[in-house]
Amino acid sequence: MTTTHEAGWAHASGALKGPSWLRQPGDPNDLVPLLWSSTAHKRDGDLVVGGVAVADLVAEHNTPAYVLDEDDFRGRARAFREAFAAYDVYYAGKAFLCTAVARWVAEEGLCLDVCSPGELTVALRAGFDPARIGYHGNNKTVPELRRAVASGVGRIVVDSLTEAERLAAVAADLREEGHLAGPQGVMVRVTAGVEAHTHEYIATAHEDQKFGLSITSGDALEAVRRLLASPDLDLRGLHSHIGSQIFDSSGFEVAARRVLGLHATVAEELGVELEEMDLGGGFGIAYTTQDDPAEPSRLAEEMTRIVEHECRGRGIAVPRLSIEPGRAIAGPATCTVYTVGTVKPVMLDGGAVRTYVSVDGGMSDNIRTALYDADYSCTLANRRSDAPPVLARVVGKHCEAGDIVVKDEFLPGDVAPGDLIAVPGTGAYCRSMASNYNHALRPPVIAVRDGGARVLVRRETEDDLLALDEG
Numbered sequence: 001m002t003t004t005h006e007a008g009w010a011h012a013s014g015a016l017k018g019p020s021w022l023r024q025p026g027d028p029n030d031l032v033p034l035l036w037s038s039t040a041h042k043r044d045g046d047l048v049v050g051g052v053a054v055a056d057l058v059a060e061h062n063t064p065a066y067v068l069d070e071d072d073f074r075g076r077a078r079a080f081r082e083a084f085a086a087y088d089v090y091y092a093g094k095a096f097l098c099t100a101v102a103r104w105v106a107e108e109g110l111c112l113d114v115c116s117p118g119e120l121t122v123a124l125r126a127g128f129d130p131a132r133i134g135y136h137g138n139n140k141t142v143p144e145l146r147r148a149v150a151s152g153v154g155r156i157v158v159d160s161l162t163e164a165e166r167l168a169a170v171a172a173d174l175r176e177e178g179h180l181a182g183p184q185g186v187m188v189r190v191t192a193g194v195e196a197h198t199h200e201y202i203a204t205a206h207e208d209q210k211f212g213l214s215i216t217s218g219d220a221l222e223a224v225r226r227l228l229a230s231p232d233l234d235l236r237g238l239h240s241h242i243g244s245q246i247f248d249s250s251g252f253e254v255a256a257r258r259v260l261g262l263h264a265t266v267a268e269e270l271g272v273e274l275e276e277m278d279l280g281g282g283f284g285i286a287y288t289t290q291d292d293p294a295e296p297s298r299l300a301e302e303m304t305r306i307v308e309h310e311c312r313g314r315g316i317a318v319p320r321l322s323i324e325p326g327r328a329i330a331g332p333a334t335c336t337v338y339t340v341g342t343v344k345p346v347m348l349d350g351g352a353v354r355t356y357v358s359v360d361g362g363m364s365d366n367i368r369t370a371l372y373d374a375d376y377s378c379t380l381a382n383r384r385s386d387a388p389p390v391l392a393r394v395v396g397k398h399c400e401a402g403d404i405v406v407k408d409e410f411l412p413g414d415v416a417p418g419d420l421i422a423v424p425g426t427g428a429y430c431r432s433m434a435s436n437y438n439h440a441l442r443p444p445v446i447a448v449r450d451g452g453a454r455v456l457v458r459r460e461t462e463d464d465l466l467a468l469d470e471g
């Protein structure tokens with residue numbers, strides 16, 4: 001049953017408890033620092049990021065908008081590079097990429113992982129050194145491979161036996177045409193056969209999924225054999241990525257053991273000591289207070305200990321290691337700011353009330369809640385309120401009941417049309433997975449730093465939509 005909005009109804013929804021981990025805040029005006037970028041704070045109820053009041057940004061740029069805290073992004077990139085100083089750190093551009101971000105990544109001394117022609121285009125346009133780019137993908141076409149090799153991409157991560165053949169042929173053709181400077185660096189993406197503790201759609205190391213070559217079936221070893229046979233390819237090592245938003249190192253430990261097992265088999269059976277190994281990304285971040293991410297320094301310590309222990313046990317040298325964090329660098333740096341359009345208390349079975357707060361974006365700018373059942377949090381961003389908190393559900397404006405941004409959050413009970421709501425942790429896989437569903441215009445990405453703001457990606461316009469419509 002739907003009711004009209006009255007203050008009394010909103011207060012009644014306090015009876016609704018939400019998930020067991022969700023705590024009613026002492027003061028819903030306060031931020032939980034773990035969930036926000038490093039410069040975010042409240043000033044008299046106003047959310048301030050990078051020294052800029054979000055309400056002022058909105059006055060100029062409107063909503064919805066992604067607000068990217070540049071210092072936070074750079075700080076996390078640097079923290080990974082410093083903690084993993086003996087590794088190569090590839091920022092996974094799929095999390096979020098634009099030319100400015102590619103430049104920040106280069107300036108902070110990281111390499112870059114791309115997985116599509118579009119991501120490569122952005123990286124090259126930013127002037128990213130191609131030798132420091134790794135290229136992923138489970139279905140790279142011949143033109144795509146030609147372009148990657150001809151551009152001088154440092155390493156291509158081969159994902160199938162078909163691709164191993166295809167890439168060898170591409171490299172041979174380019175050599176004959178005089179466009180291959182030297183053997184093309186390659187890695188082999190292997191499937192370690194572990195079940196990572198994360199959502200099924202973002203786990204990538206069990207056998208029954210599309211990525212990688214199976215160690216168990218022998219396909220991974222066969223790919224190694226074929227790649228070694230090509231004079232135009234330089235096989236650097238094995239690559240394993242077990243999934244995303246992972247907190248528990250046990251899946252990683254099993255994967256590392258199996259991948260090092262194959263690494264040792266290559267040395268024994270084929271007489272080749274591979275020089276490198278990539279351990280992938282997947283480091284989890286805090287979307288809500290139930291998440292407890294580890295610092296890069298602890299991750300580095302743990303991963304290095306696991307690999308060194310395994311290598312010692314097998315009597316092999318530790319290869320040069322690399323990792324590919326995406327979410328852990330980009331995710332916490334951005335929050336999405338929306339304007340509230342309607343507030344609708346809805347009576348549930350049993351008499352409790354859930355307060356539906358509709359905002360001016362939704363699944364077109366953040367598909368993760370609908371796709372992965374992801375949890376987010378949010379705060380009122382434009383004023384203080386002493387109204388008692390109500391359990392709210394923040395929903396979008398799309399024609400879809402599953403168009404939910406934040407499933408459960410306590411907001412001040414007087415939240416009203418015109419208020420600003422900010423959702424933290426939206427820097428990874430939100431703008432990069434945004435869509436034009438219902439012909440929504442994808443929001444801008446605005447970087448803030450030291451009190452200044454800069455549009456990195458502008459808001460789409462209806463002209464952008466119509467530009468594709470051949471009518």
Ligand SMILES: Cc1ncc(COP(=O)(O)O)c(C=O)c1O
Pocket residue numbers: 092095113136241243244245280281282283324325326327328428
């Ligand atoms: C091969 C590979 N490397 C790195 C990443 C980055 O993962 P995350 O953003 O979870 O660190 C992904 C995405 O899951 C991936 O598929």
Ligand SMILES: N[C@@H](CCCC[NH3+])C(=O)O
Pocket residue numbers: 094202244245368372428429
């Ligand atoms: N897109 C996913 C992660 C998978 C990324 C790449 N393999 C997410 O939002 O969590």
